[in-house]
Structure formats: C-alpha cells, structure tokens
Amino acid sequence: MNTIKRIGKVATSSFLFIGGLVTMVSCTDDDVMSPTQASTITIENILESKALVQSGTFMGTGTPPLILPGQSFSIEFNAGAGQALSFATMYGWSNDLFFAPENPGINLYNMDGIPVTGDVSAQIKLWDNGTRINETPGMSLMHPGTAEATPGNVMEVNRTDAQGNTYLPASQLMKATLEYNGNSQFTLTIENTSKGTANETPFSPGVWTVSYAPDGDILNKTPIYAKGKPSANGLTNIAEMGDNSMLSKHLQDMTGIFTPLSPVLVVVYSGSEHPFYMKGEKDRGEGLSELAQTGNADVLVAALESKPGVKKVYVLKEAATTVLLPKIGTEAGGQVMQQLDVVKGDRVAIATMYGLSNDWFYASKDNGIDAMQKGDVSDQIQLYDNGTKKDQYPGANIRIDLPEMSLTESKAIEEVPNPNAFTTLPQIIKVTLN
Known part of the structure; x- marks a missing residue:
C-alpha cells in the first residue's frame, strides 16, 4: 500500500488538477415531460501495469556472439526526463564478473531536461556476482570455476576483487557513447576498448532496460541487480556463462x-453533437487541450457550463490518489463513480487524459453514450490524439517544451491507432452504466 500511495503522489503531480466536483443544471421541456431516472456511471483503470517501458538484448555478430576487443554494438531506445538506462554484460574472461551502470542506470537528461550526449563511460562499473571464487582473469581462466561455499552479494569491484586480482576501471575497458536522435529516442553505442590492456576480455550477450519514471521518480531502481544483495532472476547465468536468456525473459x-x-470529466447533455470535440477537426480552444496535455479539466468545465444542452458537468477524482492508478501488483486499479439523474434522450460524454502521454485522451465516441443504456459501455470509448503536442513513446515522453526541441503542433483530432507507431496498448479504461 505504501507503494501505491507513493506512486499516486508522484502521478498526481504530473497533472495540474485544481477543481473538485463541478455541477451545472439547466432544464428543458423534455425534463418536465420525461420521468427522471437514476443511473450510476463507473470509470475504472483496469490496466495491469508494468514497471519497465522497454527492455531488450544485445550480442555480437560472430559465433559465439561475443563482443570482442575492438568491436562494438548499439542499443536504440526511448526515454523521457528522469528515466535511466541499465544493462548488464559479462566480463568474459572472468568467473562471475559483469559490467553494468550504477543503479538506477545511465542518466539520460541533465537537471534542465536536456538530453545527455557524448561519453558516459564513467557511469559504468565492474561488479562481482558473488557466486564463484575469482581466478586470475584472462584467456586461460577455467569456466565455470569453483563455486563459493556460501554465495555472496553483488558487490562493486573497485580495482581489486576479494581474491586480490587487479582490474582497471570499467571506463578503461568499455567506452559508452550516447547519441540523441530526437523525439525522445537515443542510441547507446558500447565499444570494447580492453584490447592490449592488462584486463583484455570479450563481452558476452547481455540485456538492457528502461524503467517508467512518473514525474521523474523511477519505478524500478534495481531492474537487473541490487548492490549488496544476492544475484537473482537469471543474472548469475550472464555473470558466469554469458547466457542472457533467463534474465531477458524476466525483464520481458x-x-x-x-x-x-x-x-x-463527465457531461450529461442533450443534442445531436458531442459537446467538446469532433474527430477530424482541430481542438476548439475551449480547454480540451489542457485536459489532454495536463489532466486539468477546469478550463473545459467553464466552457461547457455556457453551452446549450449541457445539463450537468462533473470532474471525478479518485479519493485516495486523485488520479486513477492502474493495477499495481495485487492492488486494484483506481475507480470513480457518480450517480446521474437523466431522462430519455440524454447523452453522456466523458474525457480523461492518458497520463503518460503528451496529449492523448480517452473520450466517448461520436455523439456520446445513450444515458438510458445499461452495462459495460467501454466499446463506446476511444483513445484520441488531441493534435496539439507531438507524439512520443508513451511513458518515455520528454514532457517539456524547450525551444530547441519544441513539441507544439496543430493537427486535427484523430483516433490513436492500435497498434500504433510506438507500441500496442491493452484495454486500459472500463466504463459502466447501471
């Protein structure tokens, strides 16, 4: 539960929520003629969430697929401000040593939100997996070697290991270079620079990952290893044998x-048109862009209050966390409920921001939902692109708008395809009328 509260606090600060429950009522002749019926709308975040945005593997091009001294490999990935990249690869001519960045990973943005580029080798460390007695490193070393009587914890190798063998700093054996490709995409190139050194070694196939970081708070700060704790989840297979299959499956x-x-935002209205958007037209400047970009519905609420046919407007907040969090572990996702007093002919429209996006929002399709309908109406909800901010990998978006990398655009509102250019989305929102 503490994790839920922490993430709720973090996620809430990613939006600009000010208003509470907002209600506006107007009456028409139909209200007098038709009996009022009570209906309860329930909106739930049913996403079974994951902690990692992306993960993958890397290897050399030969047989076996090692990265030999003088060779290099590259990883392309997406990341936003506050996120970090972690990876692991075996020091091949050792018993159980591996290279990896200090947790939570390589810093990808500076304090001003500018992407980091250039040499980041200083952030790479050499680690002892703690499961084998270290022999003198080199080509003649015997694999797998002698197991520790009692496996130890993962510890940094700082110049010497527990058996007194000496090592150059990882940054002298491995060169890591970051390139920013634009639109939150990076390329990390790692070169094996150990040739001719006292610690010449091949690198094994490895794994890499980027964690979600709502508002800059990384959800999983130890995705591959935890310093001072036993190796787990297949890391030993990499550190001892260069086999990345088990850890890769775990990360996937x-x-x-x-x-x-x-x-x-929930709107009860009557009429033949949706009250706040139309697919294929640009944002009307009435506040939908603020909702789609920041989660703040206040401007849109004010605009809706003066529209003909709009009867009631609500902004529903989850009691504990304000935002509707996804399912996290065994904890249910967030939900909100509201009783609606409706008459025949009324329609219901909703809107909510896809939180880790630049301007995506869920909304009722076409002319909203028939207020008399009962049951699951989720099939009448669609994810839309507001067209006012450039799209980036969801969950790896920059969420800043600096002049040198402006995200502003002006396009018509359109459905977000699924699969889309970045990923395939599962069902996230469930809407029920009862």
Missing part, C-alpha cells in the same frame, strides 16, 4: 504499459 515479463488516468 516486467515490460509493458504503465499509465494513470486523470480525474474524469
């Missing part, structure tokens, strides 16, 4: 979608 199982939903 942790990789997927994480997003909160902003407080939900």
